[in-house]
Each structure stands twice: as structure tokens, then as C-alpha cells.
Amino acid sequence: ELRSDRWSTHAETAQCRPIYSIANALALVPAAPIQATMTLEPENEWDLAAGVLLIEESGGTVCDMNGKPFVFNQPTPRFLGVIAVAATADRELRATLQTHAEHAGSRSQPKPAAS
Template sequence: MSPMTTPAPGSRTSDGTDQVHALRRIQAALEAAVEVLRGLPADTLRVEHKPGAGPVTEADWAVNEVLAKLLPAEGEGWLSEESRDDPSRLARRRVWAVDPLDGTKEFVAGVPEWCVSVGLLEDGRPVAGGIANPATGEVFLGCLETGVTYNGRAARVSDRLSLDGALVLASRSEVDRGEWERFRGAPFTVRPVGSVAYKLALVAAGLADATWTLVPKHEWDVAAGVALVLAAGGSVRTREGSPLRFNQASPRLTGLTAQPRGLLPAVQRELGWPQEVD
């Protein structure tokens, strides 16, 4: 796994807490999570299926336990796919939104398109995030104040203004269900990828131009990735054309699109979604 390098120090958040300190907490938690995963090879794990949801493994629970132990400080809320939702988070100004293992289906299948995803919310806005893909050794870290690093080097979204020739990352599940057939013959390349958090991280690092999901997602799926895209100079919008708001009573989002700011109008036109700009 590549060494994790925290972006250079920046200014402080409105409550006086240094965002770089938050990134160091994220970095430490990701490193601990990766160590846990090294001892839990996917082909030896018990796999269960949650009602109405995808698979879950011992790895999901083990990583969740480590993250829950290392991340929340006193007064901070917690939202995780593998924890019971505590409504007290709604009264918290700062909330950790995590997916211990986003892309469990790919993890179980041995497809290297899964990750550990850690996002920090402040006043309903993602302000810092970290995503580690142990299968590829990739690490994405960033916050609104300092920008984003990819494997320790500064990164930004692409500078593309048109979908012509763009690389768009699609949900592998959505493609398998035929939901991307409408884009067949489009002037951009569609590449199916598993984890939505990983797709967002790739866009943030400029390794792809855009991604969108046509089905609802949960806050824990995308909090870290949205923080990274915004910190990298990009734009993220809902199906309704508005910025995303987090730490809601129902942590479910209708869908989203993520891309460089200059590409947003073209993406919204392609999708037929309301055209608002940052």
C-alpha cells in the first residue's frame, strides 16, 4: 500500500478545529483498517446477505469496529452502514459518515474495486474525507481547506469542459441491469466500476472525468467521496440539481453526479436533470 501523506496544513474550520488534524485522524483510521483487512482474506470469510441489501462479511464488521473506536471524539456523531443509526447525531455539528467496506460484492469476488471510506461532516456539509483501496494500494485524502492528495501527491479534478471524449465511470450494477443502455453510442467512454466511493475518489484525483448514479445512495456511501471531489475543485449535484446536504433524518440520497465544475452543465443536459450551476 502506498504511504499516506496528509496535505499541507491549511486554515481552520469555523469551530477552531484544524482540518489537517481531522485528516490525520482519518489517515490513522484508514491505516488501522487496512491492517485489519490484511488479516481477513476475502476467500476465507463468512458472507451473509442483509434483507433488501447486498452482502456483508466479517471484514465489514471488523473494520467498522476499528473505525468506531478511533474516529469519534466527544461531541461528534456517528453514521455507518454497519452500525445502528443513533438519532442523536442529528443534534451534532460534526458527524463521521463511514462505509467500512464499500463494494463488498467486489471484495468477495476478488475484483479490486472496493474501498474503506471515511467522511467528516460539519453542519451537514462534507469537509474532509479519506478513501483507501487496499487491493490497488491507492489512497485518497483531502479536505476543503487544503485540497486533495492521491498516493501522497497533489491532485485535482480534470479540466474537461465537454463530454466529447470524456471518461465516465458507471455503477457496475446499474450497467448489468441495463440502466446505462441509453448512453450507448454517446460521445464519451463508459467504464463500469464497483464501489461508488471509489468512483468519486477517481474523479477527485482526475483519473476519470465524471461519474453519476441513477439510483439512490446512502450518506455513508458517498460522504468521503463528495468531500474529495469538492476539495479537488469539482462539483457534486443531486438529481434535483441542488448541492447535497448530509446528516439528514433519512440518510438516503436520490442520486448524484460528480464532475469538474466546467463539465456540470453538459452532464446535466445529458441526463436531463435540472440545470443549476455552482
């Protein structure tokens, strides 16, 4: 995702580094090594559920790239994008990430998970 050039406009104001696992990235947000994580790629709900719970229980916020909260156990267990922000993060960070998501778009739409 970093190689897609979606993040080049934020290179001077944010440190972006790949984590390669959305589950791991979400777990790092409430633990405080990172203030936020974001992906515009489709993700499976089973990769998100535990991290979403950790972030929400710690006072942080998590939503899809359209700003909507996750609703799990749906017929299609895929979500388009993730924006997760720690409770301790700057108030403007989520708005910045949401704006970025709106402008960047996505390369693909959610598809049903393989059985």
C-alpha cells in the first residue's frame, strides 16, 4: 500500500511504515507504539474483530473508510478499509485520515470471502 503513492502527500507530516498485518497493526494502536493505522484495502472481519475490540475498549475509534462503525457477523464478512485512531492521538488525526481516505479511493471493492 505504501508503494501505491497514496501516502506521498503525508510524507512530511506523518511517519508511515508498513506493518503487513492489519491484526498486528490494530493491536499496536491501544498499546501506544503507534497513534493510528489505516488501510484502504478490503479486509476480512476475522482479521479485524479483536483489534477493533482492543481499540474501542481503550477509548480509541475505529471505522471503515467511509467513517462508519464496523458491524460484524454480516453475510459478507469483508470491509472496505480501516481507520483506527488511539484515544491519546491528536484530535485532528482521524479527520486527516478520513479526508485522505475520501481522496485516495480504493483499488478494489470488497468481495465475498473464500469458503
